[in-house]
Amino acid sequence: MRWWGNSLISIWHNGGRFNVFTIGKSQRPRAIAWIAGAWILVWAPLAAYAIPSFPGHLGTGQVDIRGEPRTAHGFQPSSFSRPSWLQRETLVNVAADAAPDGTVQDPSLGVNLGDVTDWSTELPFLDLMRSSRPWVAHEEGVWGAWSNERLATEGYLSPEGWPQRLPDGSTGFQTAVLTEQPEEARSIAGTYLLRWEGSATVTLDGLVENIRPEDGAIRFTFAPDKAGAVLIGVTNLDAADPFRNMTLVREDRAALLEGGAVFNPDFLARIQDFRALRFMDWMKTNNSTQRAWEDRPQVTDASWMQRGVPVEIMVQLANEVGADPWFTLPHQADDDYVARFSSYVRDHLDPGLKVYAEWSNEVWNFAFEQTHWAAAQATERWGVAPGGDGFIQFAGVRASEVADIWQTAFGPEAESRLIRVIGTQTGWKGLEVPLLDAPLGVAEGRRPPAESFDAYAVTGYFGHGIGSEDMAPQLLEWLDRGTAVAEVTELARSDLQQLVEDFWPYHQQIARDRNLTLVAYEGGTHIVGHGPVMEDADITQFFTSYSYTPEMGALYGVLLTEWAQLGAGLFTAYSGISSPSRYGSWGALRHLDDSNPRWDALVAANAIAAGWEDRDPSVFRNGVIRLGSDHGETLTGTPEEDDLIALDGDDILIPLGGGDRLHGGPGEDIVRLPGALSDWTKASDGLATVLQQGTEIVRLTAVEVVEFQGSGDRMIITGPD
Incomplete structure (x- = not known):
């Protein structure tokens, strides 16, 4: 925080914001401006919005925001110094403080x-197959000879879009993910886990290294590159055990996906x-x-x-x-x-x-x-x-x-x-x-x-x-x-x-x-x-x-x-x-x-x-994602939709409301819920146990015991069914 002329300012820098003190002034913040490398909340109007010189950028000197309206055929440079539309006060409301979980309380x-x-x-999705290119089929020397639309129309794909049988003369199906990702996107590099159900031969090409095939799965490493993609091929399909439900997730987030998280x-x-x-x-x-x-x-x-x-x-x-x-x-x-x-x-x-x-x-x-x-x-x-x-x-x-x-x-x-x-x-x-x-x-x-x-x-x-x-x-x-x-x-x-x-x-x-x-x-x-x-x-x-x-x-x-x-x-x-x-x-x-x-x-x-x-x-509050460690511990959620993901060890997971997803990982894991066992209904989505009380839904994966705090009841879970 500092004074800029007669203006009290609060400065954002590197993603953070210092607290704002008005020092005896009662004005609301009236504008935001980028000055000297930081975003500024302005309590009194600046004379003009200014763009200082920034070393390392394409660079200008100080420039008043001004200009003539564009003409019908393009733009004309301005010749006057300070328009009235930037001199008037711009009244906006007081900046919102963050909630304890970091959420902006009243975003605009x-x-x-x-x-x-x-x-x-x-x-946006944990499972990269959700944003994969629709499957096509190749012929010798002709990439994509069979479009996805043609494959679907002629019955070579399941209703969900999975390859089921190869057209005559086709050399295989293929899709693409992680296409032309910039090298600067460093966080997406890592080891990935590709899994599927059904009988098929799955191959990888493109930006893949350290390929390690397993039964129904392949692990590989990926690094982003604007000149390529991860290409996934499928051949040798079996109608008796159809290919389906392929997922691709970064390996360190596999438990999050298994627990039911989507994003x-x-x-x-x-x-x-x-x-x-x-x-x-x-x-x-x-x-x-x-x-x-x-x-x-x-x-x-x-x-x-x-x-x-x-x-x-x-x-x-x-x-x-x-x-x-x-x-x-x-x-x-x-x-x-x-x-x-x-x-x-x-x-x-x-x-x-x-x-x-x-x-x-x-x-x-x-x-x-x-x-x-x-x-x-x-x-x-x-x-x-x-x-x-x-x-x-x-x-x-x-x-x-x-x-x-x-x-x-x-x-x-x-x-x-x-x-x-x-x-x-x-x-x-x-x-x-x-x-x-x-x-x-x-x-x-x-x-x-x-x-x-x-x-x-x-x-x-x-x-x-x-x-x-x-x-x-x-x-x-x-x-x-x-x-x-x-x-x-x-x-x-x-x-x-x-x-x-x-x-x-x-x-x-x-x-x-x-x-x-x-x-x-x-x-x-x-x-x-x-x-x-x-x-x-x-x-x-x-x-x-x-x-x-x-x-x-x-x-x-x-x-x-x-x-x-x-x-x-x-x-x-x-x-x-x-x-x-x-x-x-x-x-x-x-x-x-x-x-x-x-x-x-x-x-x-x-x-x-x-x-x-x-x-x-x-x-406007967000849920949280809480990842455990390799030791037994207690993970507690919030009233919002949370993901509580334990790893090794005997863990205690405590959801506090919302549509929570809990994954116990290896060990003897306990979930603690309010009320009595009779207050909750039990169901399965095929992959996890789903408990519901009114509008509160809890999805449990790799959890062995549920304790109900209102009655002392215990439920033993042996699987999702």
Whole structure:
């Protein structure tokens, strides 16, 4: 903590935050800023946000955040010194202290989770087969001669997606995991354990060393490399003992997976303190082909890369980390699909959490099939609409129908548990009118769509035009002169100014006029090459480097401070964790081991308490993962969803509530539960014993005895059955 002029500041550095003392001042913190290598909470407004020179980075001197709005054909450098939009005070609420378990008590930001693929650096699941590439089959000299779709259609895969028999002429099945992982992601290196059930010959290729085959298993070591992947091959299948249930886990976390845990602890550590998680990419929302409930992703699917992550898993993640889930249902999903999905969420989500419910994603964006589908539906229903806005009117009508199904599912609980969202294009003023009013739908006797929603969603992107074809020659010139960082920062500020001064206030007024809360469904840098520009290696290298500099972190600080000043609701960054490429630098973290000023800006802003709603802070608390040692000990959980994993020795495990998973490991292990034996029901999921008392569920693996503290009863467990 220190004084900066007349401003009292609290400093974040290296992921930590010192306590804040006001020294006789009663002001709330008013902004966040990156100054001299640290994130700062500012109690009185700085004269201007400044970006100092940072040795070791691409470097600028001090730069006032200023700039002209971008023109229709690109950007113009600014010529004035200090805009009024950065001189005004930005009022936000007091920063939240951390709970004893490290949880941010009242977080303020959401984050979009990344696409589930074999090349994703998010690595959300303990079992890497959950994000494996769908199986293909090769022929001699033809890699992938049989696509996954063809294999499934012609009956060569099980309903879950596991190889069952080889097509004639095929040399084998293959899948890929841990593809093109950056060398800097050091924590994912190690020894891995691959296991499967059924009769098959399993082979490994690619980034594997020290291969040690066993019966139904292979151990190997892996080190990340952007130039390769782990390739898993399968041949010699036997219909009498079908191949199935392959898992791949880092060996030191095998007990965690056996105990029933789903999520990678390193992933959880990065995302668990956000207020909300938007699942658009996890649900494969864009261009989705799902229609009926039977088309949905299943927990038993061999991989969740193809159809998306099941609702059961998304709800489980929200419950475990204490975050509001934001779902984006497929555009073709029928009413039964919506009703079943919403009912599952109602029944299984922590009742203290809220649901953001949205139909599809960006049904104004003709880059996506859902917009073409909406246009076709509108033409079939109404013919050619005057003004050509039939597609967005239909989007409003269908979105309202889906929102009404959510409302019906939640019934009287909807007011406290449900937030129905409709989104528009931020830069297309006026598009919201046919979306929210849908006069062609109203003419059919329907209510205006706006009446079915609670929130109106826009974006918070800046820098889109910087990567345009018109800008490419100028960018290359700046790179040659060594001034690209300063110039691009200037352009990004100009775009950010237009967003803050023009688009956001416009949409905030629309929201207020319709009695809706303004939220941001995505936001952050949009600096990426357009068309042929993305193929320019020099520009791509600059963009992917610049996106993680202190200059970018400072821009994020301004973005998030100005959003708080707007008085709107949730801001949801896009996205959390993904590797930068010529297609964009969307991830605030490039991999799970990354650290950079842009991510630090999100963390700092997230720690400033949300001011738009009053919630019990306990709903945002996380569960814990507690790993034992090789000696007997006592492991005690929390009231949240926990994993208690003992190792060797005779251990005592004490869960305190939630959906806990307990693994005793070798030895004589005891679990202590409240109440009497008669209070609990016993079942099995095939792998573990499951005990339930009301809403409290405890999953037991490798546990020999359960003691019930209210009665002295004991239960002897001999297996999961």
